[in-house]
Amino acid sequence: MSNSNPLIEAIEASYKRSDVPEFRPGDTIRVHAKISEGGKDRIQVFQGVCIHRKRGGARGSFTVRKISHGVGVERVWAVNSPRVVKVELVSRGKVRKAKLYYLRNLSGNAARIRARLGGYANELLTSGSESSEPQGD
Amino acid sequence: MNFQIGLIAKKLGMTQVFKDEGDRVPVTVLHVTGNTVTAHRTDERDTYTALQVGFAEKKANRASKPEKGAAEAAKVGTFYVHKEFRVPAAALAAHPVGSQLGADLFKEGTRVDITGTSKGKGYQGVIKRHNMEGEKNSHGQHEFFRHGGSIGCRKTPGRVHRGKRMTGHMGHERVTLQNLEVVKIDAERGLVLVRGPIPGPNNGFVTIRAAVKPAIKAGNNKG
Numbered sequence: 039m040s041n042s043n044p045l046i047e048a049i050e051a052s053y054k055r056s057d058v059p060e061f062r063p064g065d066t067i068r069v070h071a072k073i074s075e076g077g078k079d080r081i082q083v084f085q086g087v088c089i090h091r092k093r094g095g096a097r098g099s100f101t102v103r104k105i106s107h108g109v110g111v112e113r114v115w116a117v118n119s120p121r122v123v124k125v126e127l128v129s130r131g132k133v134r135k136a137k138l139y140y141l142r143n144l145s146g147n148a149a150r151i152r153a154r155l156g157g158y159a160n161e162l163l164t165s166g167s168e169s170s171e172p173q174g175d
Numbered sequence: 176m177n178f179q180i181g182l183i184a185k186k187l188g189m190t191q192v193f194k195d196e197g198d199r200v201p202v203t204v205l206h207v208t209g210n211t212v213t214a215h216r217t218d219e220r221d222t223y224t225a226l227q228v229g230f231a232e233k234k235a236n237r238a239s240k241p242e243k244g245a246a247e248a249a250k251v252g253t254f255y256v257h258k259e260f261r262v263p264a265a266a267l268a269a270h271p272v273g274s275q276l277g278a279d280l281f282k283e284g285t286r287v288d289i290t291g292t293s294k295g296k297g298y299q300g301v302i303k304r305h306n307m308e309g310e311k312n313s314h315g316q317h318e319f320f321r322h323g324g325s326i327g328c329r330k331t332p333g334r335v336h337r338g339k340r341m342t343g344h345m346g347h348e349r350v351t352l353q354n355l356e357v358v359k360i361d362a363e364r365g366l367v368l369v370r371g372p373i374p375g376p377n378n379g380f381v382t383i384r385a386a387v388k389p390a391i392k393a394g395n396n397k398g
Contacts, residue, residue: 043187043377045364046204050190072197097191121197 050096053118061100063091063138064131064151069102069115070124081123084113087131087151089138103141105149110142130154177288179395180260181384182207182276183230184367186291188377192359192368202358203373205383208365210276213251215267216259224264228276229254231380249273256380279362286354286389287367291374291381295347305340350374354386 061067068085086104089112098117103110115122131151141149184205192200207230214227231254235243238253246253249272270276281287301307301323309321323342327335352373359368367383375381 043204045206045366046188046190048364049192049204049361049366049368053193074196116193116199118193119197119199120193120195 053096055118058117058122058125059127061088061091061125061127062130063088063136064133064154066128066131066151067102068126068128069113069122070126071113071115072121072123085128086111087138087141089141090114091136103138105145177384177387178261178263179385179387179390180226180262180266180270180276180280181228181258181382182210182278182280182367183228183256183258184381184383185231186373186375186377186379186381187366189372200358200370201372202368202370205367205369205373205381206365207276207278207367207383211251211254212270212272212274212276213246213249213254213257214272217267218264223261224267225259225261226267226270227257227259229257231255258382260384277362278360278365278367281357281360281367281383281385283357283360285357286386287357287369288351288353288384288386289355289369289373289381290349290351290384291379293346293348293350293374294376296345298343299345300342301340304342304345307340354388 065088066086067088068083070081070083072079073082084102084104086102088100089103090099090101092099096118099114100117101112101114103112105111130153132154133151138151184207187204187206189201189203192202194200209230209232211229212226213229216223216225216227218224229251233242233253233255235253238246242253251273296303300321302309302321305323307323310316310319310324312320323340326339326341352371355373356370357367358370360366361368369383373381
């Protein structure tokens with residue numbers, strides 16, 4: 039984010055939320071997303087691996103990938119979107135890339151990500167993965 | 176003629192906002208604090224009626240003598256930008272000289288027209304300037320890839336048609352975008368958030384007016 043104008047940053051700050059836990063690419067997360075269908079809202083839970091995380095303060099976004107009935111499904115959300123009701127951290131993964139697009143070409147065991155212990159994972163998992171920790175970049 | 180009153184604004188830059196239902200909207204942030212009515216144009220004196228508005232205050236020691244003289248006579252400050260907005264004669268009384276115009280002139284969800292000076296691109300070829308296609312990159316083509324092709328005929332007419340699109344200076348011209356949605360008004364901070372990009376660089380000056388096309392339809396655009 040290259041905006042240095044304080045008025046623009048004030049607008050963006052008003053859309054920032056602090057209730058999303060820290061998570062990084064490779065982590066398995068559970069997203070409670072609001073879905074509007076026929077004028078009604080309902081919550082859909084989408085659990086998968088975060089394969090992309092775009093920072094950029096209020097404009098950040100993330101992609102979650104899961105295998106559903108043998109088909110890869112990816113969804114992209116803005117971190118601060120009102121449609122993201124809740125994000126839960128399920129487990130941390132050990133990866134060496136920031137963007138895990140290579141997972142799209144792998145399947146089965148090869149697409150598995152090894153767990154990483156320690157760091158913010160311990161705290162969040164023991165506290166029912168609902169505590170809100172400030173997002174550190 | 177546009178008889179909608181408007182504001183001068185500074186383009187601060189772009190960001191995004193969320194609507195309640197979750198839609199992400201790209202917006203340009205315009206700062207309008209400090210729009211001051213600096214003069215009236217009246218039928219008796221000028222044969223037309225308008226408000227002269229000043230924006231972006233200028234230090235008195237930077238202003239020229241004529242600028243200072245006009246400012247002192249009207250008891251207002253000196254400004255970097257002045258702009259006249261044609262208004263009906265009846266509207267002059269509502270905005271006396273020295274009064275401020277703010278972001279609350281516009282309402283969220285309405286449409287506005289924005290006029291600015293586009294970013295200068297310098298001397299550009301026909302592909303960038305006129306969206307021409309250029310030539311093939313293969314099939315033995317050589318040395319002519321980004322040319323515009325033939326520019327005319329033969330003995331008849333024996334000249335190039337007037338207005339033939341060729342290379343030249345691009346950008347840095349007056350551009351008006353019509354019917355842009357006002358996404359949000361922040362009257363306290365003096366901000367108008369307009370959907371989408373607008374002409375010119377950040378920190379450049381633009382003018383915002385109520386959109387003329389819906390006004391014509393509704394019959395509200397007569398002096």
